Amino acid sequence: MASRVDTLKRVGILLLQLLVTAAGLWYVFHDPQRRAQIAVALKQADGIWLILGWLCYSVVEILATVRWQLLLRIQGIRLSWLRAGAIVMIGLFFNQFLPGGVGGDAMRLYFVFKLAPGRKIGATPSVAMDRVLGLLTLLFLAGMSLSLRFNALTRSSSSLHIVYLALALLGASFVFVVLLFWLASAGLLSELPKVTPFRKVIIESGEALRRYRTHLVTMAFAFLITVAAHLAYYTSYYCAGESLHASAGHAASLADILSIMPLVDTIVSVPISLGGVGVRETLFQELLGNLSHVPPALAAFTGSLGFMNQAAWGLVGAAIFLASQKIINR
Template identity: 30%
Template sequence: MPPPPEATPPGPAPPSTRGRGRWLVLLQLGVAVGLLAWVLRSPAARAAFAAGLRSAEPAWLLAGLGLGGVWLLTCARRWQLYLRLNRLDLPLHRVFRVYAAGQFFELFLPGSLSGDAVRWLYASRLPATATAEAQRSARADAARALLMDHFSGLLAAAALATALVVFRWRWFAQSPVGIAGLVFLLGFFGFCVGGLALTWVADRRGWTRRHLPAWLPGRDALLGAAAATGHFVRAWRTALRGAALSGVSLLSYYLGFWCAARAYAADVLAVEVVSVMPVVDTVSSLPISIAGLGVRETVFERFLGDLAGVPAGTAVLISLTGFSFTLAWSLLGGLLWPTLGRRASNAEAEPNPRTA
């Protein structure tokens, strides 16, 4: 009698929020609520917030929601490029679902690494039938694809920040807040890109492997991250395509906030919103509050208020609405999560024979 077929292994379990994570979420939620209450503390701000809600233009809200979809789709397509480069091939519809699910967990679990954990766990379990050696290789390939995906986004954001410094310096110089924002951008992206370049040089010359002590915790992970920079540079054609997709995703995300501004009849130009968003987005990505709530609104209100004369309540409403466009697509990812419990079919999960 033939043995019964094996049950299909479940998809990766979502990261846990037990223990310290719960307290961290509560603390971040408290910070978010406190900052929102602070920025809307004046009656004038609350009145502008309420007036904006009453006068919202649905067409602009729908346009912003559509741009949120473009943002998520281009991010998923970029990740697919690097998965294929690292011998993991999935169709775009499945990559989109996994990426959206990762965005969902990024919103509600501490730290952006929770979304990366979802993507890495899923991709590292491909192909469905594999030897132990192939599984170890898939885990390394999935981690390298995620790192390269982040490198691509970092370089695109750094290029945009550089363009702002060159072409929008006079506009930012109207206010000490604007100058501080540009200095922060230069320092942050200079440090990140400089660190990336130094890591590549160290890996190219073999310094990381020779000088990292064997007893160092996480040594293998550090060596893998350093090697990913070399892989990224060697695959420069794919890196350029990824950077182009990063540019589209960033502009789609930023212009969603401009659509929110137009929905509430705010007198602000698209170039002004796009100019402040790199600062807003970078600061709100710090693990201060849950999903950057409160932090994003505080920084957005300060910059648009000082540089574009947008009332505080309207600026907060614009920020919350712009965030809601991506929130809606991330919630879709939460709904799609149960469908990822089934392994990809063999045709979908075959490793890509191409190498960089």
Template identity: 30%
Template sequence: MQRQLSNLLRLALALAGLAFIAWSLTWSDQLVLPVGTTLPDGSTLAAAERVRLIDGEPGRAGDRVVVQLPSELGAGETMSLDAERVGGGPADVQYERGVVSTLAGARWSLVVAGVLLVGTLPFLQTARWLMLLRSQGLDPGMTKAFRLTLVGQFFNFCMPGMTGGDLVKAYYAAKGSGRRGAAVMSVVFDRVAGLLSIILLAGLVGLLLLDDPMVRSLTLVVWLVMLALVVFAMGYFSQRFRRWVGIDWLQRRLGEGSVLTRIDQAALAYRSQPGAVLGAVMVSLPAHLAQMLATALAGWALGIDLSLGVLLVVLPIVYFVGSLPITYQGLGVMEGVAFALLLGLPAAGGEAGAGATVNQIVGMLLLGRLYLLVYGLLGSVYVLRGGMHLFPQDEAMADDETPSEQTLAAR
């Protein structure tokens, strides 16, 4: 019963996210009439008003556009405007594309370039995970690790958040392994390294753009979060702190064979491998940079006019929030954060108007998810074939959760 309620809650959150996106979108092409626009009845607008475009092409010389006025301005009435007045200076009529127009006008060469960039992610993610596995004496080989990385990517589209595939990945990494705790914690630290690097990317880029007030504020928050994570990690791995907060006492009460104790021991194994953890974070930086560049290309393909620097600060934060298991693929959550950070920013190209619209932001994040889905679908091939665990040759081994004394001495 509890599992059914949990599934219903996840479904409700996913539907709520989709509803939020659908409500945010502008489905039809619209024009924004500025203050002072003369209406058919001779009155003038006291405030800017959005009206639906029903005919004509904005900006075309010698043409006129026809718009549908809302009921409060004249039920059923239309008005005609000079098409050349649309999209000019800030005092002119502004054009906002609907969903169909936004996608139809996309520069698909940039979209394809984004797909190719994201293609580097599985290889870099595999290298990161192998680094952590090998630091604990586990080496399944590049082929098996790469295969399970793609499987995890596939299952990311079957569970809440953008990291649900880690559960499946951890299961098959531990299955048949003689050291299940170490295998599972390699997946956990793999995810931690990824999250640390995506925040670090935003912080590093932000340091180059401190003259921008918005970026400066975000950069400060990012580095404060990084500081908090470092302090937490130092405390967790500190013997004195662990005694002070009672972690060691709790372990003694639970016993050596408890699940929590074995997981904790596997995590502590990385205390003697700081180089592997740091290396995993460093390997993640180019992976996340490629993903953010691909998403930025998707935004530019849809007409977003924001600088690469601003996008490389904001997008990592958007993806970081999306990785939390709140809604399916972060639907609604990622969009809400992106709206809060990107809407209202001026265009980087110096043109009048905002640098991004709601439709463009939604389309950019949608394409970003589709990029990942392309490679996630490759993982479905291995799901259908079966035999996904890393260590089939070790199924008869005892479940020894900690490295042997000989292994530790060899290190």
């Protein structure tokens, strides 16, 4: 009975994600005039900027591999750089194309268990700490964005509502982080009631903090790596916008992209659509259009084009997964 309920729940989540994705894409691209504008922009797109965007996102995955290697080695798990990079790419694919956004974590654990069966205990904290670092970095960058560009970001009522939504999600995330640090330092993780929402995630994340708290210098370095990875990721969207500059007549500045991306990431991290598709385009249309005066169709398509860099690497992860048995045996 429980398995049937779980199956129905997963199907329900998938249907909701498909509905939100379709609704978002229809909202921003249903106008034939906008689609024609995008077609013209694609014909005039600057290939050099597209390549630069792809290279920027490549840096993201390289830095993600370096960070995870640091976390693994603190736990005494040693993987070759090739294997670690391959597993990170496989995780990217499953995070993008599976409902929920956590399938990649499960796949990373699966491969570590296969490659280092004697170190299973340290694998879960490494993945959990990877997530915690991402959350801390997002809070930091979003806080910087809002403190420096709040007035510019809230010029219109639509963008103001988006900022308030992001603030609510960031506030909840901040409370989660504070609670996590308190539970871990007080040794209260095991005493959480079984009915506590997200109990497993809280315990795993708290255990990760406990295991890594004696490695402050390494963790500070890992945090800086995560900040650099986020900035490279955001810059890939700037390159996407610049590639459409000839058609748009006016592209967003790098400062504008760096201002909106933490807010976009905050909202897109809620898994209500497949890979954030549909939601991301809607947010770009409103935020980039109001902040940088980019035409709505091209503002939305900038979000799509930027995501394509990530999706392309996700497909590389899919190819690696198909050859994963060779990776395990190498």
